[in-house]
Amino acid sequence: MNLFRLSWKYLTFRPLSTGLNVFLLALGLAIITVLILVQDQFEKKMTQDAEGIDLVVGAKGSPLQLILSGVYHIDFPTGNIPIDEAKKLSRNRLVKRVIPLALGDNFQGYRIVGANYDYLDLYQVEFSEGKIWELPFEVVLGAEFAKKSGLRVGDKFTGSHGISIGSHEHEVHAYQVTGILQPTGTVLDRLIITSIESVWYMHEDEAEEDAGLEASSHEEKYHSPVAISGFPENGEGKEITTLLVQYRSPMAAVQLPRMINSGTSMQAASPSFEMSRLFELLGVGVSLLQGLAFVLIIISGLGIFIALYNSLKERKYDLAILRTLGASRFQLLILVFLEGIMLTFLGAVLGILLGHTFLSVLISNNDQGVVSSLQAWIFLKQELWIVVYALLVGIVASLIPAWSAYQTSIAKQLTKA
Amino acid sequence: MLFESRNLKYSHPGQNPLTFPDIRLEGGEAILVLGKSGSGKTTMLNLLSGLLVPEAGEVLLDQVNVASLKGAEADRFRGKNIGIVFQKPHLLAPLNVKENLEVASHFSHNKGQDIFQLLQELGIGKKANSRVQTLSEGEAQRVSIARAVITKPKLILADEPTSSLDDENTEKVIQLLKNQAAKIGAALIIVTHDQRVKNHISNFIEVNTL
Numbered sequence: 001m002n003l004f005r006l007s008w009k010y011l012t013f014r015p016l017s018t019g020l021n022v023f024l025l026a027l028g029l030a031i032i033t034v035l036i037l038v039q040d041q042f043e044k045k046m047t048q049d050a051e052g053i054d055l056v057v058g059a060k061g062s063p064l065q066l067i068l069s070g071v072y073h074i075d076f077p078t079g080n081i082p083i084d085e086a087k088k089l090s091r092n093r094l095v096k097r098v099i100p101l102a103l104g105d106n107f108q109g110y111r112i113v114g115a116n117y118d119y120l121d122l123y124q125v126e127f128s129e130g131k132i133w134e135l136p137f138e139v140v141l142g143a144e145f146a147k148k149s150g151l152r153v154g155d156k157f158t159g160s161h162g163i164s165i166g167s168h169e170h171e172v173h174a175y176q177v178t179g180i181l182q183p184t185g186t187v188l189d190r191l192i193i194t195s196i197e198s199v200w201y202m203h204e205d206e207a208e209e210d211a212g213l214e215a216s217s218h219e220e221k222y223h224s225p226v227a228i229s230g231f232p233e234n235g236e237g238k239e240i241t242t243l244l245v246q247y248r249s250p251m252a253a254v255q256l257p258r259m260i261n262s263g264t265s266m267q268a269a270s271p272s273f274e275m276s277r278l279f280e281l282l283g284v285g286v287s288l289l290q291g292l293a294f295v296l297i298i299i300s301g302l303g304i305f306i307a308l309y310n311s312l313k314e315r316k317y318d319l320a321i322l323r324t325l326g327a328s329r330f331q332l333l334i335l336v337f338l339e340g341i342m343l344t345f346l347g348a349v350l351g352i353l354l355g356h357t358f359l360s361v362l363i364s365n366n367d368q369g370v371v372s373s374l375q376a377w378i379f380l381k382q383e384l385w386i387v388v389y390a391l392l393v394g395i396v397a398s399l400i401p402a403w404s405a406y407q408t409s410i411a412k413q414l415t416k417a
Numbered sequence: 418m419l420f421e422s423r424n425l426k427y428s429h430p431g432q433n434p435l436t437f438p439d440i441r442l443e444g445g446e447a448i449l450v451l452g453k454s455g456s457g458k459t460t461m462l463n464l465l466s467g468l469l470v471p472e473a474g475e476v477l478l479d480q481v482n483v484a485s486l487k488g489a490e491a492d493r494f495r496g497k498n499i500g501i502v503f504q505k506p507h508l509l510a511p512l513n514v515k516e517n518l519e520v521a522s523h524f525s526h527n528k529g530q531d532i533f534q535l536l537q538e539l540g541i542g543k544k545a546n547s548r549v550q551t552l553s554e555g556e557a558q559r560v561s562i563a564r565a566v567i568t569k570p571k572l573i574l575a576d577e578p579t580s581s582l583d584d585e586n587t588e589k590v591i592q593l594l595k596n597q598a599a600k601i602g603a604a605l606i607i608v609t610h611d612q613r614v615k616n617h618i619s620n621f622i623e624v625n626t627l
Contacts, residue, residue, distance in 0.1 A: 001512075001519035013511035321507050324468070325564070326496010326524035328489035411468040414503065415459050 003331060007338035014311060018343060021303045025347030025393070026354050028296030029386050031289055033355025034362075036382045039286070041374050043279075046072070049187045050271035052122050054253065055245040057081070057089065057260055063269035064278060070101065070242035071271050073111050073187055077103050080239035081266045087231055089243065089260065094252035099244040100231055102199040105159040110145045112159050112175070112192045114199035114240075117228045120181070122244075123188050129153050130179030136201050136222050139175045139194040143183035144373065153177050159192075159202070173202055189373065195226035200238055297393060304343055305397040308336060312401045319405055320413035332405045340398030341391055348390035352383050419444045420572055420604040424474035425464055434472065437461050438622045442604035444571070447595060449615065450608040452624035458608045461624055462576050465606065466499050467491055479571050496525035500565030500603070502575040502594070506557035508549040514560050515545045521564045529568040530601075539563050539593055555586035559593060566597045573598050575607040579614060591617045 011018050049072055056070040061078030068075035083100070090098040099122065102114030113119075117132060120140070130153035133140055141151060151157065156174040175194065183189055201222065227233060231240075245268075247253060253270070260268035312319075319332050327335075360376030420442040428434035435457045442448060452458045463469040465476055467483040476483040478498055486494050508517050515532055522529050536542045539559045544552065552560065558578065565573055575594060579587040591607075591614055598605035607614060615621070 001516055001523045006512075006520065009511040009516070317507060318509050321509065322520070322524065323492060324466070324495060324499075324501050325521045326493055326526070326568075328492040330489065331524070411463045414468070415463070 003335055003338060007335055007342060010311070010315075010335075011339055011342060014307070017307045017311075021300055021307055021343060022347045022350060024296060024300035024303055025344060025390060026351035028293045028300060029348055029351025029390060030354035030358055031293035031296070032386060033352050033383060034358050035286060035289060035293070036380060036386075037355065037359055037376070037378070038374065040380055040382070041378070045186070045373065046275050048185065050275070052246060053244045053271055054247045055256060055268050055270055057086070057243040057245055057266050057268045058241065060265065060267045063267060064274045066242065066267065066269045067271050067274040069103070070244065071187070073103075073113070073191060077241045078267075080241050081243070083231060083235045083238050083240055085264055085266060086240055086243045089245075089264070089266075090230070092256070092259075094248055094256050095245055096248040097246040098230070100196060100240045101242045101244065102196045102239075103241040104199055104203060105161055107157055107159045107175075107192055108149060110142075110149070110190060110192055112139070112194060112199070114194055114196035116196065116226075116230065119193065119244075120188075123184050123186050125184050125188055126182045127179045128182040130177070133178050133193075133195055133198075134225050136195060136197045136226055137173050137175050138178045139192050139198070140179040140181060141177055142189040142191045142193070143181055144189035145192060146180045151177055153180060185373075196232050196235075196240065197226045200232075200235075297389075300347065301393040301397045304340055304394065305400065308340060308398055308401040309404075312336065312405060316408055316413050319408050320410040323408075323410040324414070329406050332408070333402045336402035336405045337395065337398045340394040340401075342394075344390040344394030344397075345387070348387040351390070352386060418442075418477075419479060420606075421477045422465060422474065423477075425461070425471045425476070426473040427460055427464055427469060427471050429460070435460060437464070437474075437624060440465075440606065440622060442606070444602040444604060445599050447598060447605035447607065447618050447620060449618050449621035450606060450624055451610065451615075451621050454610060456624050458610075458624050459576060462574055462606075462608050465572075466501055466574050467495055492524075493526065496521075497527050497568060498571045500568065500570035500573045502558075502562055502565045502573070502578045504577040504580055506554075506561035508552075508557060508560055508564070510549060512549070513545075514541070514547050514549060514552070517549065517560060518564055518567050521567050525568040527568040530566070532563075532567065535563050535567060538597075540589075555582055555589065558582060558586070558590055562590065562593055562597065566601060566603070569601045569603075571603050573603050573605045575605070575609075577609055577611070578607065579609065579611050584613065587611070587613050588617070 053071055056066055058066045058070055058077065059079030059081050065075045066078050069077040086100060089095065097118065099115060099118045101119070103111060105112040120132065128143065155177045158174050175198070181188060221234070247256065257268040257270065260266055322332060356376050359374065363372055363374055363376055366372050418441055420440070422437070422440045424439065425437040426434055437457070440448060450458055450461060460469065464471050467476065467486065470484050481494065483494070509520065512520065514536070518532050533542065533545060536545055539562065541556055541559050544556060549557065549560070573594065578594065579590055582590060594605060594607065595617065607618065
């Protein structure tokens, strides 16, 4: 029997009050854990996804929407831009590299993105199976989508029109899988990537079919290789959705966006700028949650203080007995502190576990979109700080009770009864 | 001489000073401290145990002046050398019988007697793992005696140990205290106003400080 076990016995002697305090503290800390985890992973993901993209050019509209649809593939695109204007922009001396993207279709809610080889290069992704597309209607699957859909190399599927699930299907052409990418932890994992030509032909033929023309007259172009880099060759008069731009020099950051926004029918938006604006907007909600968490933690701190203080009043006699058995004042001080510390330590451990569990439930309820790509069971260094904060709460809550235990006069206590 | 108190004086704030009779005891000897309630019996016990510091006089236990010890040193000395039995058992409720005794050995830094054998001797061997709330008054008082003697102290102090017990339990408790004191060679001082106790211990002093 040592001080540690003795404290533990006193704690478990009042299971309800101890349980309630531990739970309150755990709830507060769980919210903070979730916030820390989400914030950390979101920010990492957001920067990772936008790595190497200095500017996104698309149709006029909301710049945030343009970034969300063009880089992160969350929101709807603002519209399309004429390829001629995009080509003109790509010849600007401030531009190092452009990657054109064509959006418009999905398969089971996963976006089919028309791009070129540079897009895969941007994320430095390797193939885990098969190879890159060479002909129209050949596609490459992101790792996460491949896993969820169960599609393999050589399989065929038909996309549906629109960005979200449930639109009508393109029955004229089927996509064929030529490769599956390795997981990258980026937006690429959730995409189906193909050539821009695939997206174009898919929509052209629909239109022509509706107009009564025969699709077979296009046989030839379906068997010619697609563009590897830059724009497709036969693109006169056609449209693309967004253009990802890499600057040649820092000067471009100053000149290029202004030039595009005022001098063309397109708009330019910077991912880093728009994302920091978004985080600013979300910040209100985050601080609200943080506030709630702190209120919970303070209440639990008070609860611990009151529980210790009350139990100490009942326990003054016990403390006096311990003194007569040879315990020093200092040992009684430690006894009370240990109780507060053990209680909050339990709360911290439970809180962190609860936080991770919350997040994993959240993730399993969202099998598409950004939330699904978060990971619940990653442990961060900041979580150690949660334990430290919790222990501080425990120490502060035990200060007064511990001091009053220290001050207890044995003779007075024993003669009182 | 194992235990000796000389010329003890103490005054409660705002009251007349109390003077106490001297006590001299060898190991294994017992003495009763008799007196009416309010006569200062408990104050004397607190002085003898070092819980209160006398204004004058000294308490010597095994050549150590109890009143001269300070702080943690005094606590440890008390835990190791003095066993106290109170009027009420005051066992620690979250702990079972065995754990209550373990606490005493822990704080006195003294391995002391074997818990199970001691409980056997006190006739509560089967209660080692019982919760203290389930004990009868007599059993609880016997556990508190066990707690006082587990560390083999040199002095056993008992403060009205029988006042809430019936005749049968009173006799048992007094016999147990005497036997244990004799076994470990401790001096035994029982503060009481209970006439029943006198039948068992003839040696007594009277506190009449009024």
